[in-house]
Amino acid sequence: MKILLSVLLIAIFTNAIAQKKQVCITVDDLPTVPYALQSKDHDLEITQKLIDTFTKNSIPAIGYVNERKLYPNGKLNQSKVELLELWLENGLEFGNHTYSHLNYHKVTFQEFTEDIIKGEKVTKKLAKKYNTKVKYFRHPYLRSGLDKEHTDSLKKFLAENNYTEAPVTIDNEDYLFAKAYSMAYKNQDSELMKRIGENYIDYMEEKLIFYENMSTNLFGRNIAQTLLVHASLLNAHYMDELVEMFQKHQYEFVSQETVLTDTAYQEEVTKFGDWGISWLDRWALSKGKRGDFFKGDPVTPEFILEMNK
Numbered sequence: 001m002k003i004l005l006s007v008l009l010i011a012i013f014t015n016a017i018a019q020k021k022q023v024c025i026t027v028d029d030l031p032t033v034p035y036a037l038q039s040k041d042h043d044l045e046i047t048q049k050l051i052d053t054f055t056k057n058s059i060p061a062i063g064y065v066n067e068r069k070l071y072p073n074g075k076l077n078q079s080k081v082e083l084l085e086l087w088l089e090n091g092l093e094f095g096n097h098t099y100s101h102l103n104y105h106k107v108t109f110q111e112f113t114e115d116i117i118k119g120e121k122v123t124k125k126l127a128k129k130y131n132t133k134v135k136y137f138r139h140p141y142l143r144s145g146l147d148k149e150h151t152d153s154l155k156k157f158l159a160e161n162n163y164t165e166a167p168v169t170i171d172n173e174d175y176l177f178a179k180a181y182s183m184a185y186k187n188q189d190s191e192l193m194k195r196i197g198e199n200y201i202d203y204m205e206e207k208l209i210f211y212e213n214m215s216t217n218l219f220g221r222n223i224a225q226t227l228l229v230h231a232s233l234l235n236a237h238y239m240d241e242l243v244e245m246f247q248k249h250q251y252e253f254v255s256q257e258t259v260l261t262d263t264a265y266q267e268e269v270t271k272f273g274d275w276g277i278s279w280l281d282r283w284a285l286s287k288g289k290r291g292d293f294f295k296g297d298p299v300t301p302e303f304i305l306e307m308n309k
């Protein structure tokens with residue numbers, strides 16, 4: 001009887017683990033997005049707070065770097081490099097996000113690919129020091145090609161240079177909240193900061209549910225999701241809450257490598273446009289979904305849009 005009960009409990013426990021949903025947290029525009037608040041202390045606060053939340057919760061987050069930000073006055077700034085070292089010291093990894101955050105749809109193929117190579121100089125050296133590699137690429141503005149030929153030529157270039165593309169499934173406007181939050185911070189308006197932060201978490205929860213539903217409607221299951229956020233003060237201050245929100249929805253946090261093992265990411269994109277949308281949207285469009293399939297996408301609150309004007 002005791003054995004039977006143990007077997008039953010193990011079965012229930014295993015099932016609970018198997019049903020855990022997965023998300024990879026990807027942080028773009030490293031080392032930081034400071035808006036109007038440029039200072040060494042501010043950079044460190046953003047970096048340290050993000051890292052604290054990730055390490056405390058054993059989250060294998062990845063940061064996508066724009067190396068141009070390491071040269072604020074045209075020469076390599078050591079304290080900016082140290083911010084990146086903090087990520088690596090804590091076991092987190094980097095991806096390439098181009099040197100200067102170029103839009104692939106607006107520059108020549110040569111300009112874009114040169115910017116990718118220029119953007120790996122410091123990070124590759126640092127990664128080597130910490131026995132890790134820079135293996136992933138995130139398209140700035142999620143612009144990955146205007147048509148099939150344009151997309152394929154970039155894919156080929158990335159593969160030849162040992163990069164794997166890192167699609168985003170939970171796309172959102174965190175940067176609009178973040179800019180508003182930084183303005184409120186600058187004005188020392190703690191009430192407004194709180195209002196923005198709380199609205200941000202609610203909005204991100206709505207986005208999560210929206211993309212979960214889209215995934216279920218498209219694949220018949222909730223795929224391993226990839227969240228895009230930026231290295232802003234808002235995310236530094238609210239990463240704990242964001243993590244709790246995902247935990248409330250039964251998520252476990254996985255690495256960039258693990259998330260890409262979900263077969264959904266092999267789904268072919270056959271519809272193209274000048275857009276920077278979620279890959280779930282791209283897969284849906286490619287499978288012929290139109291109109292109503294995309295309805296209900298949560299919108300950014302009016303007061304946040306007003307503050308961004």
Ligand SMILES: [Zn+2]
Binds near residue numbers: 140
């Ligand atoms: Zn970016």
